[in-house]
Amino acid sequence: MAKVKGPTPQSQDFSQWYLDTIQLAELADYAPVRGTIVVRPYGYALWENIQRVLDGMFKATGHQNAYFPLFIPMSFLQKEAEHVEGFSPELAVVTHAGGEELEEPLAIRPTSETIIGYMWSKWIRSWRDLPQLLNQWNNVVRWEKRTRPFLRTSEFLWQEGHTAHATKEEAEEETARMLGVYLQFARDYAALPVIPGQKTEREKFAGAVYTTTLEGMMKDGRALQSATSHFLGQNFARAFEITFQDKDLEEKYVWTTSWGLSWRIIGGIIMTHGDDKGLVLPPKLAPIQVVIVPIYKAGSKERVLQAAGALEAELREKGLRVFTDDRDQYTPGFKFHDWELRGVPYRVELGPRDVEAGTAVIKSRIGEKETAPLADLKELLPKRLEAFHDELFARAREFRKARTRVVDDYQAFKEAVAEGFALAYHCGDAACERAIQEETKATARVIPLEFPAHGVLQDDEALKATGEGTCIRCGRPAAYGRRVVFARAY
RNA sequence: CGGGGCGUAGCGCAGUCCGGCAGCGCGCCUGCUUUGGGGGCAGGAUGUCGCAGGUUCAAAUCCUGCCGCCCCGACCA
Numbered sequence: 001m002a003k004v005k006g007p008t009p010q011s012q013d014f015s016q017w018y019l020d021t022i023q024l025a026e027l028a029d030y031a032p033v034r035g036t037i038v039v040r041p042y043g044y045a046l047w048e049n050i051q052r053v054l055d056g057m058f059k060a061t062g063h064q065n066a067y068f069p070l071f072i073p074m075s076f077l078q079k080e081a082e083h084v085e086g087f088s089p090e091l092a093v094v095t096h097a098g099g100e101e102l103e104e105p106l107a108i109r110p111t112s113e114t115i116i117g118y119m120w121s122k123w124i125r126s127w128r129d130l131p132q133l134l135n136q137w138n139n140v141v142r143w144e145k146r147t148r149p150f151l152r153t154s155e156f157l158w159q160e161g162h163t164a165h166a167t168k169e170e171a172e173e174e175t176a177r178m179l180g181v182y183l184q185f186a187r188d189y190a191a192l193p194v195i196p197g198q199k200t201e202r203e204k205f206a207g208a209v210y211t212t213t214l215e216g217m218m219k220d221g222r223a224l225q226s227a228t229s230h231f232l233g234q235n236f237a238r239a240f241e242i243t244f245q246d247k248d249l250e251e252k253y254v255w256t257t258s259w260g261l262s263w264r265i266i267g268g269i270i271m272t273h274g275d276d277k278g279l280v281l282p283p284k285l286a287p288i289q290v291v292i293v294p295i296y297k298a299g300s301k302e303r304v305l306q307a308a309g310a311l312e313a314e315l316r317e318k319g320l321r322v323f324t325d326d327r328d329q330y331t332p333g334f335k336f337h338d339w340e341l342r343g344v345p346y347r348v349e350l351g352p353r354d355v356e357a358g359t360a361v362i363k364s365r366i367g368e369k370e371t372a373p374l375a376d377l378k379e380l381l382p383k384r385l386e387a388f389h390d391e392l393f394a395r396a397r398e399f400r401k402a403r404t405r406v407v408d409d410y411q412a413f414k415e416a417v418a419e420g421f422a423l424a425y426h427c428g429d430a431a432c433e434r435a436i437q438e439e440t441k442a443t444a445r446v447i448p449l450e451f452p453a454h455g456v457l458q459d460d461e462a463l464k465a466t467g468e469g470t471c472i473r474c475g476r477p478a479a480y481g482r483r484v485v486f487a488r489a490y
Numbered sequence: 491c492g493g494g495g496c497g498u499a500g501c502g503c504a505g506u507c508c509g510g511c512a513g514c515g516c517g518c519c520u521g522c523u524u525u526g527g528g529g530g531c532a533g534g535a536u537g538u539c540g541c542a543g544g545u546u547c548a549a550a551u552c553c554u555g556c557c558g559c560c561c562c563g564a565c566c567a
Contacts, residue, residue: 005516005528015561023501034558086567111567145491145565152566205567228567260567295526333527351526361526 006341009276014220018271022149025279025342027266035147035154039263042342045287047157047263051137053189053285054159054261057181063133063161068115070139071106076114079239083113086206090142092154108141113207113232113258116162117240124164124254127246131174132164132254150267151224151490158262164254166246168233171255173454175231178259179212180454182227185261187459190269191282191389192216193397194226195463195485196456197446202430205258209233215446215485217400218271221420223445223487226268229259267490272396279343280365282392283385290315290381291344292324295332295351307355307374311348314378320385340365345388346381364388401460406483413472413486417442422486423462425469428479436473442486 007020022028027043030036039047055065071094078084087110094106109115120132137159144152161178165171179196186192194214204211208230216226236242237253246252273280283289292312296304308324315322323344325335332349339347349361349369360377363369364384372380403420407413416422417440426432426444437443448463450456458464463485469478472486 030559083567090566142566199567203567207567211567230567293526297525328525331525331527331529333525333529335528336526337528349526353526 006337007276007278010219010274011276014271017274017276018267019149021270021274021278021341027270027279028149030149033154035144035152037149037153039157042287043266046266046269046281046285049285049287050190050263050265051159054181054185055135055137057185058135058159058161061133061177061181063135063163065136066134067136067138068109068112068119070109072109072112072115074105074107076118077107077110079114080207080235082235083207083239087111087142090144092141092143109138110140110142111258111260112136112138112140112160112162113236113256114240117236117242117256120164120254121240121242124242124244127166127244130164130166130244130254131170132162134163135159135161148267148490150263150270152264156262156264158260158264161257161259163257164237164242165256166244166252166254168255171233171257172231175212175229175257175259176451176454176456178257179214179227179229180451180456182214182229182259182261183456186214186216186226186265187393189282189284190265191284191392191396192226192265192268192272193393193400193459195446195448195458196450197448197485199228200426200428200430200433200444200447200484202433203444205230207232207235209235212449213446215487216268216272217396217403217421217487218268218490219274219399220271221403221418221487223421223485223489224264224268224271225445225489226265227259227261230257232256232258273392274343275366277337278341280392281343281345283345283389286343286345287321288323288339288342288344289321289385290323290346290348291335291339292322292348292350293332293335293339294324294326295349297352300352300355303355304350304352308350311350311360311374311377315381318378318382320381336363345385348377348381366391397459401462404460404462404485406462407472408469410473413442414440417486417488420487421445422472423483424472424486425478426480426484426486427471427474427476429471429474429476432471432474432476436486439473440486441488443489445485445487445489447480447484448482 008016010017026040028037028039031038092108139155139157141155147153163174183196186194194216196214199211199213210231212229214226216224234253236256242254243251292308294304294308312322312324345365347363354360358374359371360374361369361371405416406423407416413422433444466482
């Protein structure tokens with residue numbers, strides 16, 4: 001009897017479970033520089049699938065990809081007051097290059113609003129040059145004090161969209177539209193039931209007029225910001241003199257937006273769906289959707305492998321991502337555990353008895369085994385993967401609902417944020433928000449909002465409710481006209 | 491950046507108190523045998539004991555300094 005190998009149980013130490021799972025599933029490994037990680041092939045394949053889906057959605061909404069440089073003159077970052085205050089503490093700066101000290105230090109981009117603003121000020125002359133609808137897939141660097149793989153790393157991969165518009169209305173519409181794109185991605189591809197809405201003043205992006213966000217609940221009840229879309233107003237336009245001559249002959253500042261989603265979403269997928277056996281990957285993003293495990297003895301190896309090969313070809317023809325695990329040095333039992341750890345949604349077991357009978361055993365990562373005719377699998381498995389996705393989403397949403405409490409007194413609030421989300425009225429005062437954080441470790445995560453025109457809807461009635469009340473902590477009249485989601489956050 | 495803990499084979503650890511042959515489990519390699527839920531037997535390889543200096547006949551072990559990692563806290567658009 002071999003010792004059981006696998007991640008630390010979630011109930012014992014959720015944080016350790018997360019770290020173990022990433023290592024054991026070979027998603028990533030620690031790199032030599034503090035806070036940096038190597039994304040290993042299996043993890044990168046997951047990221048590539050995320051990129052592929054999102055990139056298609058960006059293009060479908062009229063955006064084009066471009067690439068702006070990694071190095072940004074320090075002076076650029078200082079042009080927008082809130083921006084510099086927000087990002088200075090975590091900047092990495094190049095002071096020497098080519099063996100000499102640089103005249104002006106170069107910041108390694110923490111985000112690209114400034115350099116894109118600078119370029120736009122050169123490119124934009126007329127209303128005919130608008131809108132600018134750009135996106136870039138790149139890396140950014142933020143020197144965080146405390147890091148965690150995927151969730152907060154010194155360097156991370158993401159995409160950052162940047163748009164410039166002639167009118168405020170158009171820019172605000174873009175902000176909502178892209179939040180809608182992220183919500184669709186989260187719901188329909190990552191199976192993440194996230195709460196769309198707006199950040200409070202205290203939590204918004206440094207330099208934004210307002211920030212919209214998607215907040216998810218992890219299996220330990222903590223919140224994870226999964227994507228953001230910012231309305232930047234004319235803040236960066238003024239800082240970088242981005243103006244255009246409008247149809248009415250007036251010279252005007254443009255209105256800009258930015259929006260981003262990082263590989264942090266991988267952390268969200270891990271902590272939303274994973275269990276004590278390891279990863280559970282949503283089928284639409286999983287690098288491998290179906291793994292075929294051939295089972296054979298000396299005399300049956302050839303027959304079984306041939307049947308496995310034929311099945312793999314059939315499933316590939318249906319567009320499924322399939323892998324046949326014919327590694328000779330491992331037993332079937334080992335392979336079962338191995339692919340469960342790696343979160344593959346469906347497994348097909350194919351042994352001599354099955355080949356003989358023209359059947360196979362299929363097993364869902366989150367369900368029971370069943371026997372099905374081999375000939376049916378090419379129709380059956382795509383349906384099962386759809387159902388798998390739906391079940392992942394449904395159970396995550398149920399989990400979130402079960403751990404979300406509507407609270408009206410501070411004691412209940414404290415209990416709620418120890419376990420999950422608290423829906424509470426708040427006065428909107430930043431000092432009061434800070435006090436709540438000091439007293440409970442919870443922060444205002446999101447003011448739930450809907451933008452029906454862009455498909456941004458809540459998936460829970462409790463989050464749609466509007467109303468007036470008094471602040472959960474200080475008792476002053478509540479702001480926002482609705483309850484705010486508070487939680488401990490990553 | 492403050493408090494605590496830990497650095498010994500790829501991973502997890504024992505050995506450190508009380509100086510005296512570098513060990514265990516897993517993994518890895520070879521062969522045989524196995525294969526329907528983490529197989530078995532036999533043989534084998536792998537060490538800058540975090541780094542530097544000191545004490546000593548002798549240092550993983552004692553002393554000094556440094557570095558790194560983890561946890562808690564502060565910080566974290």
